[in-house]
Structure formats: C-alpha cells, structure tokens
Amino acid sequence: DIQMTQSPSTLSASAGDRVTITCRASQSIGRWLAWYQQKPGKAPKLLIYKASSLESEIPSRFSGNGSGTEFTLTISSLQPDDFATYYCQQYNSLLTFGGGTKVEIK
Amino acid sequence: QLQLQESGPGLVKPSETLSLTCTVSGGSIDSHNYYWGWIRQPPGKGLEWIGSIYYSGRTYYNPSLKSRVTISVDTSKKQFSLRLSSVTAADTAVYYCARRTYYYDSSGHWLGEPFDIWGQGTMVTVSS
Numbered sequence: 001d002i003q004m005t006q007s008p009s010t011l012s013a014s015a016g017d018r019v020t021i022t023c024r025a026s027q028s029i030g031r032w033l034a035w036y037q038q039k040p041g042k043a044p045k046l047l048i049y050k051a052s053s054l055e056s057e058i059p060s061r062f063s064g065n066g067s068g069t070e071f072t073l074t075i076s077s078l079q080p081d082d083f084a085t086y087y088c089q090q091y092n093s094l095l096t097f098g099g100g101t102k103v104e105i106k
Numbered sequence: 107q108l109q110l111q112e113s114g115p116g117l118v119k120p121s122e123t124l125s126l127t128c129t130v131s132g133g134s135i136d137s138h139n140y141y142w143g144w145i146r147q148p149p150g151k152g153l154e155w156i157g158s159i160y161y162s163g164r165t166y167y168n169p170s171l172k173s174r175v176t177i178s179v180d181t182s183k184k185q186f187s188l189r190l191s192s193v194t195a196a197d198t199a200v201y202y203c204a205r206r207t208y209y210y211d212s213s214g215h216w217l218g219e220p221f222d223i224w225g226q227g228t229m230v231t232v233s234s
Binding site: 094 | 143152153154155158166168169170202204218219220221222224225226227
C-alpha cells in the first residue's frame with residue numbers, strides 16, 4: 001500500500017502570505033497526485049490533479065508541483081476564503097489520502 | 107449539473123451492517139467514463155477511500171476494508187450502494203459518495219482522475 005504523509009499538520013498564516021504544503025509518497029506515484037480543500041461541515045473540493053493541473057474555476061493563486069515521491073501545494077497570496085484543511089491524494093495505485101494540513105489564521 | 111445525494115440510517119448498532127445509498131441526479135450513472143466511489147471521514151480525522159464501482163458492476167476496494175465491504179449499483183434507479191458489515195465504533199464517520207472520471211490517453215491506456223464531484227455526506231454513528 002502507498003502511504004501519503006503531509007506536512008505540516010497545522011500551518012498558521014495571515015492573509016496575503018505565501019504558504020506551501022508538502023506531501024510525500026512512500027513510493028513513486030509519477031504525477032498521479034491530487035489536492036483537495038475542505039471546509040468544516042462540507043465535502044472536499046478538488047483543486048489540482050496530475051500534480052499541477054488546476055481544476056476548472058479554481059483561482060490561479062493555487063498551484064501544485066512535484067513528481068515521484070515529493071509534491072507541494074502553494075497558495076501565492078492567502079485569501080480569507082482559503083483558511084481550510086487541505087488533503088493530498090495519490091491515485092497511481094488504488095487511492096490514498098494524506099493526513100491533512102489545517103491552514104489557520106495567525 | 108450532476109449531483110450526488112447520500113441516504114441511509116444515521117445510527118447503526120455494533121456488529122450490524124451499515125447500508126447507504128447514493129443517488130445520481132442531473133446526469134447518467136451508466137456512462138462509460140465514470141467510476142463511482144465511497145469515502146469516509148471519522149469525526150475530526152482525515153479521509154479514507156472505501157471502494158469504487160463501475161456501472162457494469164466492476165468493483166475495487168480498499169484492502170484494509172475489503173473483507174467487510176460490498177458496493178453495488180442499480181442503473182435503473184441511478185443509484186449505487188455501500189454495505190459495511192460487522193461495524194464497530196471505529197466505523198463512525200461521515201460517509202461521502204463521489205464520482206471519478208476515466209478516459210483513454212493517446213497510448214490507449216485507461217486512466218482515472220481524482221474525485222471531482224462529491225455528495226454532501228451523511229453522518230453514521232455506530233452505537234448501541
């Protein structure tokens with residue numbers, strides 16, 4: 001089974017900050033990685049697929065990078081609506097989610 | 107616009123079977139391009155994929171849950187269902203259904219994308 005490890009688990013930031021979340025896979029997954037945003041009481045929302053492709057209607061301040069075993073999600077200028085929990089997911093072999101990163105207000 | 111809606115009991119007794127249904131509206135369940143999946147999230151914790159099904163009935167499951175999970179589809183009702191047997195308190199979670207798009211690439215490989223459409227989720231508590 002492929003394990004996905006996200007860091008940090010919690011990130012404190014202010015509006016306007018540039019933030020980066022890291023996701024590491026226990027083995028190479030190519031670029032078969034997605035990022036989701038989840039707000040309390042809501043279903044996850046797909047942001048990025050194939051490591052760096054932006055889902056339709058997702059703002060361009062979100063970007064993804066990486067391949068193999070190490071991936072990043074960057075928010076270039078944090079907006080109030082971006083305070084949420086973010087999950088990575090590999091879909092190279094079955095499906096596995098990372099543990100999540102909560103982006104909270106500093 | 108395609109929408110998914112989960113339904114089923116909100117309370118299940120330990121050792122019994124959890125049964126949930128996801129109804130697809132605003133689109134077809136028997137498209138060749140989609141798999142349909144179940145994902146769950148215990149309170150305050152992360153996401154766990156349970157399993158997925160194609161309209162033909164082909165399934166694949168999370169190995170950690172495979173022995174207790176059955177996912178089925180009823181295309182006439184535009185529904186797919188989850189059954190999880192021998193539940194314990196550890197199965198208490200919000201259960202989501204979701205859609206995964208598949209396509210053939212230029213080399214003829216059948217490839218899947220991540221879940222792009224999700225239901226709102228339904229909370230299931232396992233308690234006597």
